[in-house]
Amino acid sequence: MSEVKKVVLAYSGGLDTSVIVRWLIETYGCEVICFAADVGQKEELSGLREKAIKTGATKIYIDDLREEFTRDFVFPALRANAIYEGTYLLGTSLARPLIAKRQLEIAKLENADAVCHGATGKGNDQVRFELTYMALNPAIRIISAWKDEHWTFDSRVSMIDYAEKHGIPLPLTREKPYSSDRNLLHISHEGGILEDPWAEPKEDMFILSVSPEAAPDRATYLEIGFEKGNPVSVDGVAMTPAVLLDHMNAVAGANGIGRVDMVENRFVGMKSRGVYETPGGTALWAAHRAVESITMDREVMLLRDSLIPKYAQLAYNGFWYAPEMEVLQRFIDDTQERVTGTARLKFYKGNCIVVGRKSPFSLYSEDFATFEKDRVYDQKDATGFIRLNALRLRILAMINARG
Numbered sequence: 001m002s003e004v005k006k007v008v009l010a011y012s013g014g015l016d017t018s019v020i021v022r023w024l025i026e027t028y029g030c031e032v033i034c035f036a037a038d039v040g041q042k043e044e045l046s047g048l049r050e051k052a053i054k055t056g057a058t059k060i061y062i063d064d065l066r067e068e069f070t071r072d073f074v075f076p077a078l079r080a081n082a083i084y085e086g087t088y089l090l091g092t093s094l095a096r097p098l099i100a101k102r103q104l105e106i107a108k109l110e111n112a113d114a115v116c117h118g119a120t121g122k123g124n125d126q127v128r129f130e131l132t133y134m135a136l137n138p139a140i141r142i143i144s145a146w147k148d149e150h151w152t153f154d155s156r157v158s159m160i161d162y163a164e165k166h167g168i169p170l171p172l173t174r175e176k177p178y179s180s181d182r183n184l185l186h187i188s189h190e191g192g193i194l195e196d197p198w199a200e201p202k203e204d205m206f207i208l209s210v211s212p213e214a215a216p217d218r219a220t221y222l223e224i225g226f227e228k229g230n231p232v233s234v235d236g237v238a239m240t241p242a243v244l245l246d247h248m249n250a251v252a253g254a255n256g257i258g259r260v261d262m263v264e265n266r267f268v269g270m271k272s273r274g275v276y277e278t279p280g281g282t283a284l285w286a287a288h289r290a291v292e293s294i295t296m297d298r299e300v301m302l303l304r305d306s307l308i309p310k311y312a313q314l315a316y317n318g319f320w321y322a323p324e325m326e327v328l329q330r331f332i333d334d335t336q337e338r339v340t341g342t343a344r345l346k347f348y349k350g351n352c353i354v355v356g357r358k359s360p361f362s363l364y365s366e367d368f369a370t371f372e373k374d375r376v377y378d379q380k381d382a383t384g385f386i387r388l389n390a391l392r393l394r395i396l397a398m399i400n401a402r403g
Contacts, residue, residue: 003113004028004030004113004114004141004143005030005031005113006030006031006032006033006110006111006112006113006114007024007028007030007031007032007033007112007113007114007115007116007143008033008034008035008103008106008107008110008112008114008115008116009021009024009032009033009034009035009057009115009116009117009118010035010037010099010100010103010115010116010117010118010129011034011035011036011048011052011057011060012036012041012044012118012181013036013044013045013047013048013051013052014118014170014179014180015156015159015160015163015170015179016118016119016120016145016146016159017034017118018051018055018163018168018169018170019153019159019162019163019168020116020118020145021034021052021055021056021057022055022056022162022166022168023145023151024116024143024145025056027148027150028143030113030114031058032056032057032058033057033058033059033060033061033106033110033112034052034057034059034060034061035060035061035063035099035102035103035106036048036052036060036061036062036063037063037065037069037095037098037099037102038062038063038064038065038066039065039066039069039095039098039099039183039184040066040069040182040183040184040185040242040245040246041182041183042182044182045062048060048062049062051169055168059110061106063102065098065099065102066184066242067240067241067242068098069094069095069098069183069184069185069242070184070185070241070242070244070245071241071242072098073094073095073097073098073320074094074184074185074241074245074281075229075230075231075241076329076332076333077089077090077094077311077315078229078230078231078281078284078285078288079229079230079288079332079333079336079339080304080307080308080311080312080328080329080332081285081288081289081292081304081305081308082308082311082312082315083285083308083312084264084312084313084315084316085262085264085265085312087260087262087264088260088262088264088274088276088312088316089185089186089260089276089278089281089282089285090185090312090315090316091181091183091185091186091187091188091276091278091281092124092125092181092183092186092188093124093128093315093316093318094185094315094320095181095183095185096125096128096129096132096318097128097132097318097320097321099129100115100117100128100129100132100133100136101132101136103115104132104133104136104137104140107137107140108137113141114140114141114142114143115133115140115141115142115143116142116143116144116145117129117130117144117145118145118146119144119146120146121144121146121147122266122268122270123266123268123272124266124267124268124316124317124318126144126146126147127267127268127317127318128317128318128320129318130142130144130318131318131319131320131321131322132318132320132321135321135322136321156179156191179191180207182207184242184245184246184249184280185245185278185280185281186208186258186276186277186278186281187207187208187276187277188274188275188276189201189205189274189275189276189277190272190273190274190275194273194274194275195273196273197263197273201261201275205275206259206277207277208249208253208258208277208278208279209252209253209254209256209257209258209259209277209279210253210254210255210256211256211350212256212349212350212351213256213349214256215254215255215256215347215348215349215350216254216255216349217349219346219347219348220251220254220255220346220347220348221344221345221346221347221355222234222235222248222251222283222344222345222347223235223236223342223343223344223345223356224248224283224284224287224342224343224344224345225341225342226287226288226291226339226340226341226342226343227340228333228336228337228338228339228340229288229292229333229335229336229339230336231244231248231284231287231288232244234247234248245280245281245284246280247280248279248280248281248283248284249279249280250280251279251280251283251347252279252280252282252283252347252352253277253279253280255279255347255348255349255350256349256350257279257282257283257347257350257351257352258276258277258278258279258280258281258282258283258352259275259276259277259350260275260276260277260278261273261274261275261276262274262275262276267316267317267318282352283345283347283352286343286345286352286354287343287345287354288339288343289354290343290354290357291339291340291341291342291343291357291359292339293357294341294357294358294359294362294363294364295338295339295340295341295359295361295362295363296335296338296339296363297363300335301335304331304332304335307328307331307332310328311325311328311332314328338359338361339361340359340360340361341357341358341359341360341361341362342356342357342358342359343356343357344356344357
């Protein structure tokens with residue numbers, strides 16, 4: 001085993017990374033510097049500094065990356081309307097490349113030999129972290145604890161036993177062993193009873209949203225302003241990206257918006273059940289589509305929509321810094337040049353309903369679309385249009401009729 005003098009650990013204070021601090025010291029005899037990225041965890045960051053030092057780290061960075069996360073990762077994906085397997089808005093997927101990028105910057109600043117993460121060898125996060133490490137600093141040594149030859153833990157239970165033995169405080173219990181990941185875009189829940197895809201999640205598990213049954217009995221209306229595909233205001237009040245997303249989380253979550261329960265296909269090949277809360281992101285996604293509906297050309301929209309699965313797959317699988325993602329993002333952003341306007345949303349007991357949209361670049365023309373009398377559209381023109389489009393169908397039908 002080659003010598004490791006100093007390692008920067010991506011640290012959340014959860015079960016895995018709390019144990020890994022002590023494990024790194026015992027296994028490699030190295031100095032451990034923790035790095036926690038503030039991407040919107042809120043109270044989960046409370047006491048993190050004291051906990052890391054008490055566990056054995058010599059230093060901890062807690063960097064506020066909320067604006068960068070929202071501006072440079074969440075909003076680009078929103079401009080693409082990215083959604084994985086028709087359901088997942090990529091909350092964890094979008095945060096990992098930013099965390100890994102900053103982790104490498106700290107490693108350089110601290111002259112560290114290696115970086116380490118706590119993702120398991122079964123999940124997607126290991127790929128997201130390590131692809132980013134390799135794309136941005138191929139020379140850095142990577143310690144992936146769960147895949148390390150010296151790793152002796154075989155379950156979360158064995159890690160809880162270790163933590164209790166060494167007096168390491170944990171954010172979970174044996175009774176509620178959920179694994180969660182929170183940021184400004186969402187919070188995810190995995191493990192425990194959720195490993196049974198037939199079991200309904202317990203209500204006390206949810207954090208960002210109330211149940212639709214407990215939502216207000218009166219509807220809430222909001223107007224979301226967009227400029228070039230990016231949300232910039234709520235009800236006419238300009239906000240920074242992170243402040244806007246946080247505000248949308250509060251309002252949408254209070255109305256029961258954004259709960260998702262899905263079985264997804266992990267990059268490594270297995271299926272996994274996850275429960276997500278994405279209240280603000282769900283509302284912004286609907287509002288963005290509404291503004292696009294009146295500002296985007298039909299064929300441009302069709303082409304962009306055909307690329308949504310690919311964009312979502314690249315983000316989900318960890319290829320944020322791959323050249324194909326860079327090219328794809330440039331195309332997406334070109335389609336957003338005229339996506340400026342306002343969408344009006346209605347929230348009611350878990351429903352997010354678009355009830356209005358307007359734009360200075362609107363392609364919608366009431367003169368053409370009206371069912372009333374008009375002077376700009378000759379309906380007889382549609383006859384030749386339909387006959388030409390049906391020509392190949394008519395030829396096929398005639399050939400079939402001849403036997």
